[in-house]
Amino acid sequence: MEKYEDNFESFLENFKNTVSKLGYKNSIQKDYILKILYFNDDHLSAEQIVAIAKTNYKVDMGIATVYRTVKFFEELNIVNSLDVGDGVKRYELNLSLHHDHMICTLCNKIIEFHDDVIEEQQKKVAKNSNFILKDHIMTIYGLCKDCQ
Structure with a gap:
């Protein structure tokens, strides 16, 4: 799947509408975490998400914020987690067909x-x-x- 910025903007808008309809608040941190996962083909750990936010977007966010956010995303079924056996959870967006x-x-x-x-x-x-x-x-x- 090719990932274009306008596709992400549409995806983000749908996410914000869904979150609002469910009665939850959105945050800029959620937006950045979604953007990082959307544009990255790797399965990222929370630590990697923090590092990418800081390096690529100059956004500081705490590791606890990332863990809370990806847990929330998992509950909404938009993120899947994967443990490769080293005790570190890695995350990917649930956008593609089952794999x-x-x-x-x-x-x-x-x-x-x-x-x-x-x-x-x-x-x-x-x-x-x-x-x-x-x-x-x-x-x-x-x-x-x-x-x-």
Whole structure:
């Protein structure tokens, strides 16, 4: 997905309207965190978000503000979190179609993937177990090509 500034402005306006309709207040920190996540293809930690805000936008925000904000975004289902196994949560916007992750256990590189066969197999397993599948998270751990 190409990310253009005007697309972000539309996304931000929709976010502000949704937050307002739900009775919550918006803040400039929320706007910047959304902008950082929107324009970054990496899965960012809270510390990385703080650093990017300071470096790229000259905005100081506390780490606690970032944690509260990404938790709020998760509750609204606009941000997904991912723990690669090192105890550090990383965040990405929930804008793209469903995807899963492969995580390198040496360098913590995160590789996104989608596989229709796997998706169908999960539905089949759930159906065969008389289970209603609502959502799933698949994370595969191993070694990336650079660490093999």
